[in-house]
Amino acid sequence: MKSLRILSTLLLATATLRAADPQESDYYKITTFDTPPGTALEVSSIELLPDGKLAIGTRRGEIWTASNADSEPANVKYQLFASGQHEVMGLAWKDQTLTITNRYEVARLTDTNGDGRADKFETVCDKWGVSGDYHEYSFGSRFDKDGDIWVVLCLTGSFNSSAPFRGWCVRVKPDGTMVPTCSGVRSPGGIVVNYDNEVYYTDNQGPWHGACTLQHLVPGSFQGHPGGNVWYDKAPNMGPRPIDPIPEAFQGGKKKGEGKPADPDRMVLERQRIKQLVPPVVYMVHGKIGNSSSFIVPDLSGGKFGPFSRQLFIADQSHSNISRVFIEEVNGIKQGVVFPFRKGFRSGLIGGRMNEKGQLFAGGSDRGWGAKGGQPFSFERLDWTGKVPFEVHEMRAKPDGFELTFTEPVDEKTAANPASYSARQFTYAYRAEYGGDEVDEKIPKITKATVSADKKSVRLTFDKLVQGDIHEVHFDGVRSADGKPMLHPIGYYTLNEIPAK
Amino acid sequence: MNMIRRSVPALATALLASAAFAADVETITIKTLRAQMKYDVTEFDVKPGQKVKVIFRNEDDMPHNICFFQPGTDVIAAANKQMDKPEEALKRNWIPDDPRMWAHTKPVNPKENDELTFTAPEKPGVYPFVCTFPGHAAIMQGKMNVGETGQRLPGLTDLKFELFLGNWKTLPDFAKLKPHREGDVKDGLVQIKVDDYKNEFGLVFTGKLDVPKDGDYSFQIASDDGGRIFVDGRRVVENDGIHPATTIREGKAKLKKGAHVFRLEYFQATGQAELFAAWGGPGFVTTPLSKTEHPGMKAVTKKGKNKNENTGFPLVVAQEPIVYRNFITGAGNRAIGVGYPGNASIAWSTEAMNLAIAWRGAFIDAARHWNGRGGGAQPPLGFDVFRPAELSQPFAVIADGATWPALEKGGRAAGYTWRGYELDEKRMPIFRYDWEGVKVSERYEVAGDALTGDGRLVRTLKLDGKIPAGALFRVASSAKITPQGAGFLVESGRVVTEINSDPKFVVTAEGAKLNGKDITLPARAEIKVTYSWPSLHGAH
Structure with a gap:
């Protein structure tokens, strides 16, 4: 008996040791496609076409169709559908027509003679401006429920807007009418119409952005960068121009821990002053989650991509990775949490799309901005292997802490121990200077961790929550019921609002 | 242009073989690339006074030629000057009337060939060649290096590695550590996969760097995580700490012709691991010292960058x-x-x-x-x-x-x-x-x-x-x-x-x-x- 027990303890130890090192690739597998010869497939947008085909738009202005990309990579077949566009940062298929967003137009491309190549390039809307600056990229969404395309227009450089509606989000109606919709955009990297018809885009670290952010495009809102607000006189539907955040007050290189909560350069304080200002839904914490947020892909596969149905998958150009975002609404404001998800893509990710089989297609380029992947361009696919990673599934704000749900039952002993968790709170100064450090760091105490009866969720109680702060929570000590550590034992929650209950 | 340099090692091997067995005539085949307005070989090396045969195959859809000029000639200006008087240029089939041009093929129509045989100049130097059809010269050009060094890409010999195990956040003093394993690197290229370790290891490469001539040399490193290069014990370039390999660091060294002691130190913490190194100097473009080539390294040198950014597509x-x-x-x-x-x-x-x-x-x-x-x-x-x-x-x-x-x-x-x-x-x-x-x-x-x-x-x-x-x-x-x-x-x-x-x-x-x-x-x-x-x- 005794020797048996020793043996089983040994076996358990071995099993624990092996399980101690879960790998992302065990759960999500990257498949790399060869790309068409003679070109650089710098994927900047992807759309699903009928019959399982894909349309792939590129920074070189080409649009390729790819057949069989849902099967073995050797089966993929490419055909050049169109070329010569000034960058293709948006693709939307409807009624046998591919609607594209290039640098200065939304246009409908049609193959009228069935040879697989577009021969009709009808401009739907070209009413926003373009100055010739490289920075003025234009990212177009797919259709919302009214058939509108939402376009986020990068500023002219980092600070200013030299052409109408640069630094704005505009909606293009099916008849070509352009409706100015939100101001305050800086440098978008991707845009999505979510399943509930809410529209989000990613913005990039820079002036007024201490980190990249996920932003909620509420019609009529100001997204935070005042550079484009000079165009309010051309947008009477938007009402009066918001008062400007005061850049001078917010200068002065605050470092980690140096800021004070009363400093005026706080998003949470400026929101009280500037009524149109909508805070970032999630800060994509700089250097940790990424440095250059790009595409947003919701998982609408109904479980075929794993346990994260309806969550958002957000890519990063410079880190060549994808992170996972869960959003909730508190006091009418969207906020949520970002978790690391999958790294190791070959180039800087820009364009992405998931099909109904739950296959996530992703591609990009490192041109002009380096990317960790190391390849100049790439087109890849991410598939769920069918194994469920042990992760925090959802993280919700509570009046005195957070509620975590997990993808599998937790080990009660570790999950109920507050010492299995740790947290820090910080924010970024909301100021005109480029980027910024994590400031105003505080270490809250986690006083209690209560495991639910079904062992699928844990209620964390903090000694103090700070509105407006990013709450970085570590789950290092938590184990699953079968002893696995977490694949990604960290989450960054942006607490715009603290719920009353 | 530099991109095409890659084809040269194969060519150089062929040259070495022909030099060893056929002795006197060097044969170079230069093709035109279809729809790119480029030669497939943009650089080759020969010895002074050597007999050279250039086989020119035009695989493009338009006519091209190859004209060789004296060192230092602005070949773009020489070719474009013809556009001042296009009627006269047409009569000459766009072969310039220029005393600095000393050899040329005939104009070669699409899918046709020509051969050109000459004795390489006695005077060492870089002799440019170019297509002189109107508008082609800006990108359709290359160079013939005449000199004793020729025929082999400069690089490392007698390369050895030492593998260390440890968990570092910055480069340690490897001299005080005991290597876990050591060995020879047969292909003379710095490389990360000398063993199966993926995390928490360090590498030191030492070897002989063959410097072809006196002059200023640049060394580049990009690594994930930290890395640095020493030449003759002097630190030339360093990028220490934990970071991706996206940043290329460059350092300079003034070196005498001959053998120098090369040392590269590198460590990997966890996650992605990459190591790239390259060097460049008088008479040769940026050349990898590592097995994998960094996509950005070729363009890093100022001269190359200006040239590459706005031409080539x-x-x-x-x-x-x-x-x-x-x-x-x-x-x-x-x-x-x-x-x-x-x-x-x-x-x-x-x-x-x-x-x-x-x-x-x-x-x-x-x-x-x-x-x-x-x-x-x-x-x-x-x-x-x-x-x-x-x-x-x-x-x-x-x-x-x-x-x-x-x-x-x-x-x-x-x-x-x-x-x-x-x-x-x-x-x-x-x-x-x-x-x-x-x-x-x-x-x-x-x-x-x-x-x-x-x-x-x-x-x-x-x-x-x-x-x-x-x-x-x-x-x-x-x-x-x-x-x-x-x-x-x-x-x-x-x-x-x-x-x-x-x-x-x-x-x-x-x-x-x-x-x-x-x-x-x-x-x-x-x-x-x-x-x-x-x-x-x-x-x-």
């Missing part, structure tokens, strides 16, 4: 026109460039809703927009660039003696709506726009060959709808217009200064009249305008 027209929407010099911010079969091209402006510029020869180089972030306007790659008029709207109703409405810089033509374009059965774009309720379409085609023959650009406008009374179409505008035959000789403003261009054109259109500086005609349902280049038909 010529869009070469074959059977179908090529559409290129981007920033084009002289055509505003919403230009549509079209390169047509027949060696003529246009840039059309959807700001003015009008033809902005036209030219002959090569279409356009996309490198400015495809190598970097994509900013800046790109001038035509061809020559004889003209603009029919200052950029403004094509149709207007104006009072007698009034001037044509001008277009504000970056503005849009008032009363015009851009509708897009179609590609017809020949994939020729038909531009469509509305003006005052009239649906207008425009199509262009090249008749003949605008490079060597009597090519003309034919523009056809069709107007559908009620044309406003008194509406005029402006064919061209300039202070220098002289009637010529059935049309007009127009000297337009210079659009580009980069290349030797003659901004003159001859324009004909039925009913066209000269009013002041404008050539106009009454707007009608169909308007046909023909533009041609006087340099082509000797009508100066």
Whole structure:
């Protein structure tokens, strides 16, 4: 008996040791496609076409169709559908027509003679401006429920807007009418119409952005960068121009821990002053989650991509990775949490799309901005292997802490121990200077961790929550019921609002 | 250009073999790359006084040649100078009349070959070669290195590695540590996979660096995580700490010809692991010292970068026109460039809703927009660039003696709506726009060959709808217009200064009249305008 027990303890130890090192690739597998010869497939947008085909738009202005990309990579077949566009940062298929967003137009491309190549390039809307600056990229969404395309227009450089509606989000109606919709955009990297018809885009670290952010495009809102607000006189539907955040007050290189909560350069304080200002839904914490947020892909596969149905998958150009975002609404404001998800893509990710089989297609380029992947361009696919990673599934704000749900039952002993968790709170100064450090760091105490009866969720109680702060929570000590550590034992929650209950 | 250097090691091996067994004649095969306006070999090495045979295979769709010049010749200027007097150049088949040229192939038609045999000059140096057909020289060139070093890429010999295990955040003092394992690196290239360790290890490479001649050398390193390079015990470049390999660090060293002690130190914490190193110096371009080549390293040296950023992606027209929407010099911010079969091209402006510029020869180089972030306007790659008029709207109703409405810089033509374009059965774009309720379409085609023959650009406008009374179409505008035959000789403003261009054109259109500086005609349902280049038909 005794020797048996020793043996089983040994076996358990071995099993624990092996399980101690879960790998992302065990759960999500990257498949790399060869790309068409003679070109650089710098994927900047992807759309699903009928019959399982894909349309792939590129920074070189080409649009390729790819057949069989849902099967073995050797089966993929490419055909050049169109070329010569000034960058293709948006693709939307409807009624046998591919609607594209290039640098200065939304246009409908049609193959009228069935040879697989577009021969009709009808401009739907070209009413926003373009100055010739490289920075003025234009990212177009797919259709919302009214058939509108939402376009986020990068500023002219980092600070200013030299052409109408640069630094704005505009909606293009099916008849070509352009409706100015939100101001305050800086440098978008991707845009999505979510399943509930809410529209989000990613913005990039820079002036007024201490980190990249996920932003909620509420019609009529100001997204935070005042550079484009000079165009309010051309947008009477938007009402009066918001008062400007005061850049001078917010200068002065605050470092980690140096800021004070009363400093005026706080998003949470400026929101009280500037009524149109909508805070970032999630800060994509700089250097940790990424440095250059790009595409947003919701998982609408109904479980075929794993346990994260309806969550958002957000890519990063410079880190060549994808992170996972869960959003909730508190006091009418969207906020949520970002978790690391999958790294190791070959180039800087820009364009992405998931099909109904739950296959996530992703591609990009490192041109002009380096990317960790190391390849100049790439087109890849991410598939769920069918194994469920042990992760925090959802993280919700509570009046005195957070509620975590997990993808599998937790080990009660570790999950109920507050010492299995740790947290820090910080924010970024909301100021005109480029980027910024994590400031105003505080270490809250986690006083209690209560495991639910079904062992699928844990209620964390903090000694103090700070509105407006990013709450970085570590789950290092938590184990699953079968002893696995977490694949990604960290989450960054942006607490715009603290719920009353 | 540097990209093509990669093909040289294979060539060098072949050269070594032939030098060993065939002894006296070096044979170099240079091919043209289809639709790229490039040679496949842009650099090769020979010894002084050596017999050299160049086999030239033209696999492109247009004629090319190879002309060898003396060291230091500005070959682009030498080739482009011919465009000043194209009739004479045509008689010479575009072989320059230039004393600095000392050898050349004959002009070689598509899919044909030629051979050229010469004795390499006794004087060591870099002898440029170039294609002297009009517009080709800017990108179609290479160099022959004459010198004793030739025939082998400079690099490392006797390379050894030491593998260390440990968890570091910065490079440790490896000299005080005991290696876990050591061995030889047979291929002489620094590499990360000397063992199966993926995390928490360090590597030190030591070897002999063969410096071909006295001079200044640059060393580059990019590593994930920290790395540094020592030459003769002196630290030349370092990028310590934990980071991705996206940053390339460069350091310089003044070195004497001969063997030097090379040492590279590297460590990997966890996650992604990568290691790249390269060097460059007098007489050779940036050359990898590592097994894997960093995509950004070739372009890091200043000289290479300037050269690479804006040239190297010529869009070469074959059977179908090529559409290129981007920033084009002289055509505003919403230009549509079209390169047509027949060696003529246009840039059309959807700001003015009008033809902005036209030219002959090569279409356009996309490198400015495809190598970097994509900013800046790109001038035509061809020559004889003209603009029919200052950029403004094509149709207007104006009072007698009034001037044509001008277009504000970056503005849009008032009363015009851009509708897009179609590609017809020949994939020729038909531009469509509305003006005052009239649906207008425009199509262009090249008749003949605008490079060597009597090519003309034919523009056809069709107007559908009620044309406003008194509406005029402006064919061209300039202070220098002289009637010529059935049309007009127009000297337009210079659009580009980069290349030797003659901004003159001859324009004909039925009913066209000269009013002041404008050539106009009454707007009608169909308007046909023909533009041609006087340099082509000797009508100066």
